[in-house]
Amino acid sequence: MSKSVEELIEDLNDQDEFVVEAAAGELEMMGEESVDALMSALSHRKKNIRLNAAKILGAVSNPKSIDALILTLRDNNKLVRREASTALSRMGQIAVDPLIEILDDEDWRVRGAAAWALGNLKDDAAIEPLEALLEDESGYVRAGALNAINSIKS
Template sequence: MESTIEELIELLNDKDDFVVEDAVGQLEIKGEEAVEPLIGALSHRKKNIRLHAATLLGGMNAESAIPALIETLKDNNKLVRREASTALSRMGAPAVDPLIGILTDDDWKVRGAAAWALGNLGDEKAIPELEKLLDDESSFVKAGAKSAIETIQK
């Protein structure tokens, strides 16, 4: 019997890696049909579900997930934030302006994640805003901005 998308999402937290891998594969096959439930899963109480949801959305290049992934950069878990940043860096041009928009966020973790993602995207229009972060109070943000600028200028 075929599992529903919601059941597959719950399996992303299974203790058995093979079960998780199978659920990921089935969700990838579902494609567009799984995007909205996966966006919802970004706010699930279980860290592994949030993490895998971000990974899947990045792999699907689901542009509709950009706002939710941006919000996920505020997650309490470092691995979830990192995966959301990676997912955003896979979205291409549609993610650039939203990421530039959060470079002024009050949370240094959000600013830093956005800087790193922008570096991966490589869009030169981000450079002026990234340069403003070179004097940031957070060393993580400064390092992300410096790395992003260097990567973009290569």
């Protein structure tokens, strides 16, 4: 008997890494069927569930999850934020405009994560908005912007 989506999501926090990998693989194979539950899991109280949900959403690459992943860039855990940024960069061109839109967010972590993700997407449309971040107060944001610009131009 196979597990429900909710049971698989709870397995993402299991102590046994094989249980976590099996649950992640099954959720990824479900594709569209698991997306809504995974988006909800991005706000779960357990860090490992949020982190793995972001990772799976990146693998599934459903555009429906872009807004939820952008909200996850505000997570209090840097590993979860990094995974959400990576997931967004896996979405391809459809994520470029939403990422550009948040480059002026008040939270430096969001600006920085968006810059790093845009560097992975390598879209020329991001260069000008990224150049504005080269004067940002945050070193993380400046580094992300510089890295992204160099990545796009190479």
